[in-house]
Amino acid sequence: MTSAVELSGITKRFGDVVAVDNVDLSIADGEFFAMLGPSGCGKTTTLRLIAGLEFPTEGSLSIFGQEVGTLTPDKRPVNTVFQNYALFPHLTVLENVGFGLKMQGIDKETIRSRSMEMIELVQLDGLAERKPSQMSGGQQQRVALARALVNQPKVLLLDEPLGALDLKLRQEMQLELKKLQRDVGISFVFVTHDQEEALTMSDRIAVMDDGKLLQVATPEEIYERPANRFVADFIGQTNLLEGTVSDAETVILENGISVRAKNGFIAGTHVAVSLRPERAHIQSQGKFEEGWSHVNGSVETVTYLGNALIYGIKLDWMDLEVREENHPGVELHRPGAEITVSWDPEAISVVSN
Amino acid sequence: MSTSVEPRGWAKAALHANGWFVYMFFYAPIVLLVIYSFSNSRNVGTWGGFTLDWYSDFFDSSNARGALSNSVKIAIFSTIISVALGTMAALSLERFTFRGKKVFDALLYLPIIIPDVTMAVMMLLFFGEFFDVLDALFGLGLRKGFWSISISHIAFNISFVSVVVRARLAGMDTDLEEAAIDLYASRWKAFRYVTFPQIVPGIAGGALLAMTLSLDDVVITQFVSGPGWTTLPVYVFGLIRKGVTPLINAVSVTMLVVSMLLVVLSIVAQRVRRNG
Amino acid sequence: MKTVVKIDTETATATPEFEKAALRQESRRGLFLALPAYLYLIFFFVISLFIVFIYSFATRNRFGGTDLSGWNLDSYARISEPIVRDVLFRSVWLAFLTTVICLVIAYPFAYFLSTRRVAVRNIMLVFVMIPFWTNFLVRNFAWRVILGNDGPLTNATEFVGLGSAELLFTQTAVVLGLVYGYLPFMILPLYAAIERIDRRLLEASRDLYGTGLQSFRHVLFPLSMPGVIAGSILVFVPSLGAYVTPEILGGAKTTLLGSYIVTQFLTARNWPFGAALSFVLMLVMLVTTIVYFRKGGRTL
Known part of the structure; x- marks a missing residue:
């Protein structure tokens, strides 16, 4: 099956700056796909390249097998939901939604009926004659979606679609976007810097940094088996314990302790063991689960979150963060308490530097 | 907003007084001028009863009427051309990069800072x-007169129009144009249906400014007008230098009314700008 | 769902050459838009300025014409003649005086404006804009009427027993006319600068034991400096080259640079000298503005 979007060897340079560096990427039809990374990592540029708002410097870019690298946006079967929506302020909701159809020279009746249909689909019935400035952020977001989707694009591109909304509305819209995507059945490619948003919404995530594609995988894979140190650190919270690979099963940490850690590196490679705060467990010194790796340390800080406790742990050679769920009967440790941190060897991952 | 840092006591009183003074200073002369233009006295600054004679003198004078019509023609023509060129210039500077752009940008400021006389x-x-x-x-x-004056007025008005339109363009997100193109608009259609409606208030503001400046100009027009050709301000200026007569009051008030009309229009344009 | 959009059939893989060509096309579009105005400005400003420059080295012949042969610096040398120096000094002095007076009136006004409620402020601004848009000649003429021999001012001063004011045709009248003409040019940039200043900075200054005067000196005024400079340039520059105001309100003894230049062309018919003077005037303006922009000012 051909991919909805296929990038191979795509590079974009602005003068001396390499914004997108030799990216290979394939997005399947019907996929909810996130492009994640810190600001300036090249994710928005990649989206703009797919949209046609920028031309790639090099590489092949195709949509459903059709090479589009040299086509202008109006010749590509994709539409974009812009950051801050870019709704035309002088047009009504109906005119905004119908804009793309009007530009394609479709007759007025069809424009009207299809636009109204789309306005209903995004639940804005009755607001068709409003101007964007008279609408809330969430409503504007829906107009932007309708305006893009009415053209029946083969792929919908979304640039930080929820960035302008407040937290509660954002969570609502996450679910709605997901549902909308299932309803229309096309792939949604969305750019975000919010890793939580990427994890909750997407089928697959592409993590970018400094113009390079670091990992493309499902949320679970990205979280459990990050491809490298950057991904491990960027997605969720983690403790990175520096060490050297001893064999396929063992890593020797900086302080000389060997811990069990399955890895695919050759012996002698400098690596980091990524230990998620919630995967570690604290007990009074000397106690730990059978078969678990463990290190001794002392509690330095305790942060009470209500549903959980975050412990700042001081080891001999580094600091750790450990999260304990706050269920009834959980053992509380006070600052200064001598403790043992232990973890299931299966619950960690080893990443290259 | 806290008012604890605002001046109090005498300082506050002085600020208020200065405010009133500024408005008095601005408007008292204008009001007096209007009043005296209805005064039935040969003396420009004395009240001699109400009359409309000076206005009828003005409209009866073929010289004055000719000058007025010249002024209006030149203002309209030079405004149209400078709005077209100025808007294009503004678009090129705000939306494109090209060779010689910096020089062009600097050149556009020249007409604004060069003194009239130079x-x-x-x-x-x-x-x-x-x-x-x-x-x-x-x-x-071409003869010196309409063409030479219009060409000169266009020369300085392009800059003023482009500054006003640029300000409006700078305030408009390029996202909107990209969205239009993403929605299958050609470059021209994106301009026609998105950019243009957005910058209309700026263009209108620029046009009114250009018209005002064209109707205001004395020095440049005086230098480039040909024999027998004159605009209203130059005509009035000539009359004033020959000696002040109540007729000038009437002509001045007429010009004042035209200015005021343009002001009202520009405020309306600003309203649109805010709501846009 | 049917697909409405047809994919263009002419497609290819992007290459650096294609990207460059696309950029070039974009740049051509920009240049194409700029071109008419660009050419216009080159014609009427670059070339004509060059002509002025050439003329300033030429010689006036006996019939009031200009000989372009035999270039010399005579016209520039004449600037040091006492009569010309007087005109120059007087012009600079009056323009400076006008600027200072405008600043003194406009600063408190602009500050006052910025402390008003938004609705009130907008109305107040409109009433500053109206004189700004009103015909300059007419506004100067109004003062001619007021200051005239038996105008309202003289009538008023005579009525209260002060005798005739006799301001017309004096330097005072010229400065009055210039201040009247250019005050809005000072108020507007000042207001723009002061309005932008975060009021909390003044509160912080008061919190840190600053008196009202100290807060003004050390916080408000320095922060409003861009507005002060922009306003001063906008007033000083046209005042220095003023022609209409001194012609209407000034007398024979108050010839200013603007009128002096005009005289060289329309009456004395000494074009080279007039050209040299205009060139000097323009240089002064250019240097002033460039210094301002170099210092990072943007509010012009």
């Missing part, structure tokens, strides 16, 4: 040297 001299010498050449080249049968 510009008048420049135009005088330019037409002295080139008008015949231009005439011979294009065979337009």
